[in-house]
Amino acid sequence: MSLRPFIRRSPMPGLGLSMGITLTMVSLVVLLPIGALMMRGIAYGPANLWAVIDRPRVWAALLLSFRLALLAALFNLLFGGLLAWVLARYRFPGRRILDAAVDLPFALPTAVAGIALTALYVPKGVLGGLAAGIGWKIAYTQWGIFIALVFVGLPFVTRTLQPVIEEIDREVEEASATLGASRAHTLRRVILPMLAPAALTGFALALARAVGEYGSVIFIAGNLPMKTEIAPLLIVIQLEEFNYDAAAAIGIAMLVISFAMLLAINLIQIWSRRRIGDV
Amino acid sequence: MTALVAGMLALPQTGAAADLLNVSYDPTRELYRDVNTAFAKAWTDAGHPAPTIETSHGGSGAQARAVIEGLDAQVVTLALGGDIDRIAAAGKLPADWQSKRPHNASPYTSTIVFLVHKGNPKGIRDWGDLIGEGVEVITPNPKSSGGARWNYLAAWAWAEKNGQDPRDFVGKLYQHVPVLDSGARGATTTFAQRGIGDVLLAWENEAYLALEEMGKDQFDIVVPSVSILAEPPVAVVEANIKNDEQRQLAEGYLDFLYSPQGQALAYKHFYRAWDASAAAPEDVARFPKLDLVDIAHFGGWSKAQAEHFGDGGIFDQIYVPK
Numbered sequence: 339m340s341l342r343p344f345i346r347r348s349p350m351p352g353l354g355l356s357m358g359i360t361l362t363m364v365s366l367v368v369l370l371p372i373g374a375l376m377m378r379g380i381a382y383g384p385a386n387l388w389a390v391i392d393r394p395r396v397w398a399a400l401l402l403s404f405r406l407a408l409l410a411a412l413f414n415l416l417f418g419g420l421l422a423w424v425l426a427r428y429r430f431p432g433r434r435i436l437d438a439a440v441d442l443p444f445a446l447p448t449a450v451a452g453i454a455l456t457a458l459y460v461p462k463g464v465l466g467g468l469a470a471g472i473g474w475k476i477a478y479t480q481w482g483i484f485i486a487l488v489f490v491g492l493p494f495v496t497r498t499l500q501p502v503i504e505e506i507d508r509e510v511e512e513a514s515a516t517l518g519a520s521r522a523h524t525l526r527r528v529i530l531p532m533l534a535p536a537a538l539t540g541f542a543l544a545l546a547r548a549v550g551e552y553g554s555v556i557f558i559a560g561n562l563p564m565k566t567e568i569a570p571l572l573i574v575i576q577l578e579e580f581n582y583d584a585a586a587a588i589g590i591a592m593l594v595i596s597f598a599m600l601l602a603i604n605l606i607q608i609w610s611r612r613r614i615g616d617v
Numbered sequence: 618m619t620a621l622v623a624g625m626l627a628l629p630q631t632g633a634a635a636d637l638l639n640v641s642y643d644p645t646r647e648l649y650r651d652v653n654t655a656f657a658k659a660w661t662d663a664g665h666p667a668p669t670i671e672t673s674h675g676g677s678g679a680q681a682r683a684v685i686e687g688l689d690a691q692v693v694t695l696a697l698g699g700d701i702d703r704i705a706a707a708g709k710l711p712a713d714w715q716s717k718r719p720h721n722a723s724p725y726t727s728t729i730v731f732l733v734h735k736g737n738p739k740g741i742r743d744w745g746d747l748i749g750e751g752v753e754v755i756t757p758n759p760k761s762s763g764g765a766r767w768n769y770l771a772a773w774a775w776a777e778k779n780g781q782d783p784r785d786f787v788g789k790l791y792q793h794v795p796v797l798d799s800g801a802r803g804a805t806t807t808f809a810q811r812g813i814g815d816v817l818l819a820w821e822n823e824a825y826l827a828l829e830e831m832g833k834d835q836f837d838i839v840v841p842s843v844s845i846l847a848e849p850p851v852a853v854v855e856a857n858i859k860n861d862e863q864r865q866l867a868e869g870y871l872d873f874l875y876s877p878q879g880q881a882l883a884y885k886h887f888y889r890a891w892d893a894s895a896a897a898p899e900d901v902a903r904f905p906k907l908d909l910v911d912i913a914h915f916g917g918w919s920k921a922q923a924e925h926f927g928d929g930g931i932f933d934q935i936y937v938p939k
Contacts, residue, residue, distance in 0.1 A: 353854065394699070395933065406680055461813040478796045561797040563936040571799065575760040578678040580703050 363394070378586040390587035395563050396572060400588075403569040404595060406480060410487035411495075414544045418495030419537060425496070426503040439494050443489055448553030455486055455524035456558045478560030483568065486554040491544030502568035503534055536608050542603040549596055635668045637866055640690035642677035642763065643802050643851070646821050648886040650693070650742040652750045655882060656873045668866055676800050677763040684709065684854060691858055693866045694851045697761035698722075701852050704713035709856040711939030723848035724874035728909060729771040731839040732808065732817040739815045743841045744775040747816060755814035756794055757804040759926050765803035766926060770820040771845035773925075774910040778843050781856070788935040809836070813895045820847065822887035825903070 379387055390396065425437050443451065455494040459466040469476050476482050506529065514524040552570040560566040569592055576585035641649055649672040661667050671682065673688075677696035684690050685707040690766050695701055705712045709847035714724045733741050739752055747754050757765040769787060776786035783938060796813055798804040801823060809831050817837075819827070824838050849876060853867045873879045878897035885899040893901045915921035925931045 378651070388929075456811065460811040460813060521755075556799050557803070560795065561799060562794075563797075567797075571761070574799070576756070577682065578761045579674070579922075579927065580678075580682070581928065 349529055364511035375586055375593070377552040378583065378592040382583045382587065386583065387587045387590065388581050390584045390593045394414045395567070396565045396569075396588060396591075398567040398570045400595065401569050402480070402483075402567070403549055403592070404599075406483050407485055407551075410484055410491055410548045411541050411545035413484075413488050414491045414495045415537060417542045418492050418540065418544070419499055419533070420610055421492075421497035422503055425610060426500050441494050443491075448490060448551065451489055452486060452557035455554065456482070459485065459558065477558050478566065480566060482558035482560070483555050483566060486558050487551060490551050490554055491548050494543035494547060495537070495540035497534050498543065499533060503537040504518065504534060515614060531610075538603055538607045542600055545603075546596060546600065549592065563566055596599070619793075622626055625779055634790075637692060637863070638688075638690045639670065639672040639685055639692045639694055639870070640680050641672055643674050643692040643800065643929075644682060644764075644820060644826070645672075645694065645812060645849075645886075646674050646881065647826070648822075648888070651882050652874065653888070655878060656870055659873060659876075659878065660869060660906055665866075667868075669800060670870070672926040676761070678695060678761075689857050690854050691845070691863060692851065692870055693854055694849065696847075696849050697840040697918060698848065698850050699765065699922050700763065701850055702918060704852075704854065707855050708740040708810065710852055713856065714852045715850060717850065718871065719875060720891060721848050722852060723873075724851060724879065725849070725883035725890040727821045727847045727849070727888055728844045729768050729818055729841075729847065730821045730824050730844065731841060732819050732836050733815065733839055735835050735837055737837055738840065738925060741816050741839055744772055744786075744843070745779065745781075746794055747772075748786070752816065753795050753814040754790060754792055754793045754816050754818065755796060755798075755804050755808040757800055758797040758920035759932055761799045762801055764805075764820055764823075765804075765818075766922075767820070767845050767847045769925065769932065770912070770921065771818075771843070773909075774914065778908070778910075780894065784931060784935070785848040791935055819906075821889070829854060840905050840907055843908045843910065846911040848912065 391400075402590050420540050421440065425433065425440070459469070459482060460506075461467060461470040461475070461477075463477070466476055474481075476485065510528060511524055513530045515521075519527070550570060552568075552574070555568055556571055559568060559571075561568075561571055569588060572589050573585045573592075576588065619909065622658070628799075639649060639653075653670045653672060656669055657670060670782050673683075673690070675683075677700050680688075680702035681695060681703050683692070684693060684704050693701055693704065698721070701710075701714060702712075705711060705714055718724075718725075731741060733739070739746070739749070739782075741747065741749075741752070746752065759765040759769045772790050773783045774781035796804075796807055797806055801820060804817060805819060805823055805827055807813050809827050817824075817827075821838075828836055828838065846854045851865070851869065851871050858864045858867060873885070877892055880890040880892040880894075881896040881900070884896040887903070889904055890896070910922060912918055923930065
């Protein structure tokens, strides 16, 4: 039996070489570290892994991380999408500055963002003071974590949707209007389906970023076990105790849950592509 | 292209004969800035070639991990003996390192005191006042901060000496903590700059530093009746010594910390040192006497760590009811 070549010969020149380089780089940068983490978990044994994960404090932290990441990503989907729409469709003074500002959460060290957000939202801070006036605590509660996660996730949705919105032909909307559709109808039946795949991508990216976020959150979270302690902090705590296996166990749990969520999002994306066709 | 990337990733080369890397923890930044300058002068005055001394600061546990994983430190000056024990367990220095220098290898010590708002509005005098109605206490998370472990043990020691159930008392204390920062500097910021809480449990040297930086008109230091003798120890990392010249330098550097000049610097930076002969009298007079319990009382770090702060240990039980 002859071995089938891994990659069939293609009429495009240079495929073998570029594929080789790509696979090497992806392995070095992404697959090897994750593989090492998984190996550590396998060596530790599934029973031990489960013993580390199946504790109220770890469950509370995992639940908190994923729940708030999901809420923040949903918030970003809505408002990041709106922001993308405004930036792509309207011309107004200061648009370019606003457009550039969207990328700032990417550039700013997350710890710096966390400290700045904390300073703003503590009861003595500018916004925290206003909130305290109506009896609302933000910093050192789950609200604080939510705000930090919204901050770091916002650009993902906006930057994924913006080019797609810019590409939508005005004529499509005009056609819809000439055929007697209301604006809401046009939005729902014409615009949103075209945006759905990109929106899902942006949502997935924002979600993934929020789940693993550490630097900005620990400053504003308060880090109280069972209340405002995020899962990445638990990993750092285990490392602080030189407990590498337990740290790996929580890391693996996060990886598995994230993978399941991203897979689900991808399936929805495939399904929605099929339903409305490629855009 | 490859050369460019390699150039950008290149690390500063250390390890020449007269180089020394001291891996330390966060609050010693100011101390070692002075020590490095003074030592370099003393060392060249004694006829040695001028040394290059670098000091790296970070969380004590994270610094210990970095050394275990290959950070090329010749000298470690960390917050807890337990952290250096970990480096010893990894085979980088002998297990009996702590007996190699006087005073459990701690050239200076510190303790845990309270920092309160000016005029002490909540009337906090001792540990028992911390669990009073409406008092908010700021301390970092003992699971992630070495300093916070000293705070916790100091509270425990007070309860023992005052006929209270220590576990119950410490448990109540942590119910008065609204924010658990991950490190000591973060907790100081939360208290001093964010204005959260009524009292900060702090290293004595950090408390004085906060007074000096933020102004004496804002905070007062309250010294409790009982506290803990915090011993931040020092050691030479044998496995990272490349030659005799470097060994001599590393030993000389740590010996300098015990010299009258080194001790005077420790006093100046608000540490309780041992030899006051060269220190400024006002630096020494600053420290009130109090009842200090040491880590041996808790059976040493390896026992205290597992019993109180390990997985499922007492601290976990205080927070997560079984």
